[in-house]
Amino acid sequence: MYRISELAEQVGLSRSTLLYYEKLGLIAGKRLDNGYRIYSERDLQRLRLLQQLQAGGLTLKECQACLEAKVDRDLLLNRMYQLDQEIAHKQQSRDLLAAMLGESDMTAWHQSLEQTAPDAHLDWLMKQGFDEKQALRLKWLSKDMNTHEQYMADFNRIFQSLDRWGPGLEAETIKAFGMLPSKPESILEIGCGQGIATTVLADQSDAVITAVDNHEDALSRLQERAAEAGVEGRVVTQCASMTDLPFSDGSFDTIWAEGCAYIMGVNNAFNQWRRLLKDGGVLVLSDLVWHTDNPSAERKAFWSKEYPDMTTVDERIKQAQAAGYEVLKHFTLSDEAWQAYFLPLQQRVNELKEAMAGSQAIKDIQTELDIYHQGFELFGYQVFILQKR
Numbered sequence: 001m002y003r004i005s006e007l008a009e010q011v012g013l014s015r016s017t018l019l020y021y022e023k024l025g026l027i028a029g030k031r032l033d034n035g036y037r038i039y040s041e042r043d044l045q046r047l048r049l050l051q052q053l054q055a056g057g058l059t060l061k062e063c064q065a066c067l068e069a070k071v072d073r074d075l076l077l078n079r080m081y082q083l084d085q086e087i088a089h090k091q092q093s094r095d096l097l098a099a100m101l102g103e104s105d106m107t108a109w110h111q112s113l114e115q116t117a118p119d120a121h122l123d124w125l126m127k128q129g130f131d132e133k134q135a136l137r138l139k140w141l142s143k144d145m146n147t148h149e150q151y152m153a154d155f156n157r158i159f160q161s162l163d164r165w166g167p168g169l170e171a172e173t174i175k176a177f178g179m180l181p182s183k184p185e186s187i188l189e190i191g192c193g194q195g196i197a198t199t200v201l202a203d204q205s206d207a208v209i210t211a212v213d214n215h216e217d218a219l220s221r222l223q224e225r226a227a228e229a230g231v232e233g234r235v236v237t238q239c240a241s242m243t244d245l246p247f248s249d250g251s252f253d254t255i256w257a258e259g260c261a262y263i264m265g266v267n268n269a270f271n272q273w274r275r276l277l278k279d280g281g282v283l284v285l286s287d288l289v290w291h292t293d294n295p296s297a298e299r300k301a302f303w304s305k306e307y308p309d310m311t312t313v314d315e316r317i318k319q320a321q322a323a324g325y326e327v328l329k330h331f332t333l334s335d336e337a338w339q340a341y342f343l344p345l346q347q348r349v350n351e352l353k354e355a356m357a358g359s360q361a362i363k364d365i366q367t368e369l370d371i372y373h374q375g376f377e378l379f380g381y382q383v384f385i386l387q388k389r
């Protein structure tokens, strides 16, 4: 026989817990004449059995049910299912911590945050010490803060020697230029890259062109190209972010942005860039859009990761109108414009594949190229010519 303090010591529980168990009828002490409570070997063993059942993750109530009747299989199955879920949850938490410590891949985490909370994601990246330029590149390109530097070094190695960094064609730039309501005198080109469209715009007009990009090397190459074309006197470069353009209101009659507005979000671009236009000024912008309301699962899965904000032409038109523009014209870039971008890129990837085996940047670019090789019926680049109302 055991006194309550002895029983408590045997099973490692407190006196008050034992009294509570007694109240529930799990053990049954006897009161002696001297007022002490004593417990039997049976009580001790019931407590040990109870503890074993608790170790299986059962609640006290469930343990009691198991002690008092035949084990309920459904109850056990249900509890096991709950435990599986808790374990999966905990595993996810552990994976995230390991990824943040640089022990594994963070891509999936960045991607899911990008889909559900893109602005908070960007803010958080900047709190981790990335400047805006790198945070945006991480968000769009490397998608893993632990491997970002290596990824960008590889990415730049692949793209550096290519003139065109997005779909487009000289003839299509000229086509869009021909849709302007009047000849521009002051053009702001945003996300100009190495100036593939800049020299075409300079050739088509007598305008002064302010070419903005946040990539210094690209701007140096643009200046060389402008000099080669003999238009350097009318081309001014400015290294700045498209999210914070250092120009006063109404500075330009035309803004030109080929394949870059997605970086800050097209709708944000509509709203933030409008102030820079003179009244009646025109924004020319190209964006990747769905040409269907029902994309195939494979394409949808790919683009919802690569460009979660991708939408239809109609939706972009609604956004442009709501932001204070009249849609003058819009058209779809031709397959040749895509080829002008992705065929040289494929050739470059082929050249580097062996030397850069294992590079995530090469793998990602090849995945994207594979999508392009399948054709452009379901999605494409749309050029919008929008006049400030």
Ligand SMILES: C[S@@+](CC[C@H](N)C(=O)[O-])C[C@H]1O[C@@H](n2cnc3c(N)ncnc32)[C@H](O)[C@@H]1O
Pocket: 133, 136, 163, 164, 165, 166, 167, 168, 190, 191, 192, 193, 194, 196, 212, 213, 214, 215, 218, 240, 241, 242, 243, 257, 258, 259, 260, 263
């Ligand atoms: C897809 S490329 C398009 C370049 C060029 N318009 C073309 O069609 O070849 C996007 C360009 O935006 C630039 N860029 C990225 N983030 C930027 C930012 N925050 N501000 C300004 N330019 C940015 C990149 O350096 C790159 O030149």
